Structure formats: structure tokens, C-alpha cells
Amino acid sequence: MKTISILGATGSIGTQTLEVVRASAGELKVHSLAAYSNVDLLEKQVREFKPEIAILMDIGSAQELKKRINDLPVKVLTGMDGLVEAVVANNIDTVVTAVSGRIGLEPTLAALKAKKNIALANKETLVAAGELVMKTAKDNGCSIIPVDSEHSAVFQCLDDKKSLVKKIILTASGGPFLGWKRSKLSKVTKEMALKHPNWAMGAKITIDSATMMNKALEVIEAKFLFGMDYDEISVLIHPQSIVHSMVEYIDGSVIAQMGVPDMRLPIQYALSYPERWPICFEQLELAGKTLTFIQPDEEAFPSIRLAYKCGKKGGTLPAVMNASNEICVHAFLAGRIEYLEMYELIQQVCGEHEVLAADSLEKIIAADLWARERSEEIITVGLNKV
Numbered sequence: 001m002k003t004i005s006i007l008g009a010t011g012s013i014g015t016q017t018l019e020v021v022r023a024s025a026g027e028l029k030v031h032s033l034a035a036y037s038n039v040d041l042l043e044k045q046v047r048e049f050k051p052e053i054a055i056l057m058d059i060g061s062a063q064e065l066k067k068r069i070n071d072l073p074v075k076v077l078t079g080m081d082g083l084v085e086a087v088v089a090n091n092i093d094t095v096v097t098a099v100s101g102r103i104g105l106e107p108t109l110a111a112l113k114a115k116k117n118i119a120l121a122n123k124e125t126l127v128a129a130g131e132l133v134m135k136t137a138k139d140n141g142c143s144i145i146p147v148d149s150e151h152s153a154v155f156q157c158l159d160d161k162k163s164l165v166k167k168i169i170l171t172a173s174g175g176p177f178l179g180w181k182r183s184k185l186s187k188v189t190k191e192m193a194l195k196h197p198n199w200a201m202g203a204k205i206t207i208d209s210a211t212m213m214n215k216a217l218e219v220i221e222a223k224f225l226f227g228m229d230y231d232e233i234s235v236l237i238h239p240q241s242i243v244h245s246m247v248e249y250i251d252g253s254v255i256a257q258m259g260v261p262d263m264r265l266p267i268q269y270a271l272s273y274p275e276r277w278p279i280c281f282e283q284l285e286l287a288g289k290t291l292t293f294i295q296p297d298e299e300a301f302p303s304i305r306l307a308y309k310c311g312k313k314g315g316t317l318p319a320v321m322n323a324s325n326e327i328c329v330h331a332f333l334a335g336r337i338e339y340l341e342m343y344e345l346i347q348q349v350c351g352e353h354e355v356l357a358a359d360s361l362e363k364i365i366a367a368d369l370w371a372r373e374r375s376e377e378i379i380t381v382g383l384n385k386v
């Protein structure tokens with residue numbers, strides 16, 4: 001039996017992780033559940049899964065939860081200290097990092113230092129601090145197992161001969177605006193961008209999928225997770241989301257992992273690894289299906305190109321790209337900026353950044369905060385005015 005802690009328990013990945021726990025018939029036990037402010041759902045989850053610790057980052061929400069569950073022997077915590085306490089307890093084996101955004105970095109590092117394995121959904125953490133996170137994992141003998149479907153696919157396709165890999169091919173659905181040109185994209189609204197054709201996910205990653213920034217973040221995520229050069233990572237649009245990614249070996253053999261587009265499969269694999277469990281949420285039926293692959297349109301969707309540029313330059317630049325994107329997505333969702341302005345703004349902020357080595361948490365956080373403030377400033381004053 002594995003004991004797990006779930007950061008982001010009330011979100012899309014968090015709730016699906018709890019479905020896997022339910023289906024695992026005692027293979028998984030929940031030690032702690034953390035979220036931001038969703039008292040109602042966390043209360044329900046606490047009553048069902050009986051963790052030792054429940055955390056709500058928002059202090060008022062944590063106080064409310066404490067009142068509501070005072071009949072249970074559950075410790076209720078709040079804030080970053082609470083999040084960290086939730087992942088370092090002796091009896092935890094694996095921490096599922098399913099919060100959205102760079103906020104997951106500190107608890108991820110704390111978990112690794114406490115020698116916990118990570119089931120990583122929270123890609124922003126690896127984009128912002130890939131070197132530091134991977135080094136901390138190595139120094140502490142911990143594994144980081146991907147939950148992101150593409151990276152889970154690559155992880156499943158890689159055998160132990162990594163030196164024989166020519167490249168990894170990340171697939172992308174293309175999102176709701178596949179085939180659209182820039183002129184048409186200028187009219188995209190929040191409602192349009194929130195409708196993903198294949199996946200039901202949290203709002204932030206859904207917008208990232210619509211802008212292809214999700215794939216951009218995933219290129220950097222793959223670089224760090226698998227220790228590849230950027231030239232060994234490519235992206236291919238595959239609108240059916242059945243092939244979740246591929247690995248090409250030096251002899252031309254390409255190994256692909258397939259499955260229905262259902263995050264419970266990669267979540268389960270991250271938790272069952274190195275085993276596989278006989279739990280199948282939904283069978284893949286290939287008969288009658290057509291699988292297609294096309295090159296991404298980098299003119300209409302420049303995020304992927306930006307990610308390669310920022311990734312190759314390295315240092316604190318990926319953290320800046322990620323932070324600016326987080327601000328832009330929230331501003332777009334709040335109706336403060338237009339769809340296409342997100343690209344322009346992120347590019348401007350990345351261009352202004354003085355890149356430093358990303359060799360300490362302090363430098364990474366400082367770059368992240370600078371990018372957030374600068375992005376906010378540009379949004380407030382108006383693009384092209386500052």
C-alpha cells in the first residue's frame with residue numbers, strides 16, 4: 001500500500017486522483033489533502049478519505065473547514081507552512097502535485113528534501129525551476145513520475161537505453177482553434193477558449209491549451225524530466241488525442257503510447273509504477289478510428305517557438321515566461337486583455353528580462369515575481385504604452 005498526499009485535491013487532477021484512490025481497492029491511502037479555498041468539496045473529500053491533515057491555503061476558508069469538521073480527528077492547516085507540513089510527514093510515500101501554477105514549487109522542493117517521490121502534474125514548477133527540482137530529486141534519491149499525459153507516454157515508451165533515443169515526439173491536440181490563422185484568432189473570447197475538444201481540465205490549463213502555451217510548457221517540462229536537449233524534442237499535432245506521445249530510437253523505430261484521453265490512466269500509472277494495476281476506466285477502441293498527425297502552425301501559435309527560445313537560453317528565463325503566462329491567463333479570464341495580447345505581452349516581458357543562472361530558489365522566485373509585476377504593469381497601462 002502507498003500513502004499519498006494530494007496538493008490541489010479539489011481540482012481536475014486532484015479529483016481524478018481520488019477516483020483512482022477509490023478504484024485502487026486499498027492500494028492507496030490518503031495522508032493529506034490540500035486546496036486553495038474550496039471548503040465544500042474539501043469537507044466532502046475529508047469525510048470520505050479520512051486524511052490526517054487537510055489544508056486550505058486561504059486562511060478564512062481553513063477556519064471555516066476547521067469548524068465544519070471538528071467531529072473528525074483531522075488536523076486543519078493553512079498557508080505555505082501548512083502545505084509544506086502536509087508533504088513531509090514520515091508516513092507519506094508519494095506526493096501528487098496537482099496545484100495549478102508555480103505556487104507548487106516550494107512544497108515540491110520540501111517534499112523532495114523529505115525524500116518523497118513525486119507524481120508530477122504541476123508542470124509550471126518544472127518549467128520555472130527544472131534544474132533545481134531535478135537536482136534536489138537526485139540528491140535525495142527520489143523519483144519524479146510524470147502525470148502529464150504526454151510525459152507519462154514518453155516515460156512508458158522509454159526503455160533503459162536512453163542513449164539510443166533519437167528524439168521524443170510530444171503530441172498535441174491542437175486545442176479548439178486548430179487550423180485558425182491569426183486574423184481569426186483576434187476574435188477569440190474566453191468562452192471559446194474554455195471549450196477544449198478532447199479534455200475536461202482546470203481553467204488555466206484549458207486556456208494554455210487554446211494558446212498552445214500548454215505544449216510550450218511541456219517542451220520545457222520534457223527537457224528536464226528526461227534530460228534531453230531541446231533539439232531532441234519535437235511537437236506534432238494529433239487532433240484525436242489517442243497517441244499521447246512517442247519516442248523515436250536511432251534505428252528509426254518509433255514507440256508510441258496510446259489510450260483514451262482520460263487523465264485517470266496516467267495518474268494511476270504514476271501511482272502504480274513500477275507495477276500496472278488491472279483497473280481500466282475506459283477501454284481504447286481503435287476499430288473505425290483514423291489517426292492523423294500534422295505540423296504545428298508556429299505563425300498562428302508562436303508559444304512553442306518562444307518556449308524553445310527561452311528554454312535554450314535557460315537560466316531564469318523559463319521561470320519568467322511561465323510567470324508572465326500565468327498573469328496573462330488570469331487577465332484574459334478576467335476580461336482584462338485580448339487573446340492575442342497574451343503572446344505579445346509574454347514575449348515583451350521575456351525580452352526585457354536580464355537572465356540569471358537559475359541555481360537557487362531565491363533567484364527563481366525573484367525572477368518569477370519580477371515577471372508577474374512587470375506583466376501586471378503592462379496590462380494596467382496597456383500594451384505598447386510602457
Ligand code: NDP
Pocket residue numbers: 007008009010011012013014034035036037038039057097098099100101103121122123124147148149199200201202203204205263
Ligand atoms: P484546477 O484548476 O482544476 O485545480 C487546481 C487545484 O489547485 C485546486 O484544488 C485548487 O484549489 C488548488 N490551488 C490553486 N491555487 C492554489 C494555491 N495557491 N495553493 C494551494 N492550492 C491551490 O487545475 P488542474 O487540475 O486542471 O491542473 C493542476 C495542474 O496539473 C496544473 O499544473 C496543470 O497544468 C496540470 N495538468 C492538468 C491536466 C488536466 O487534465 N487537468 C493535465 C496535465 C497536467 P481550489 O479548488 O480550492 O481553488
Ligand code: MG
Pocket residue numbers: 148149150218
Ligand atoms: Mg499534457
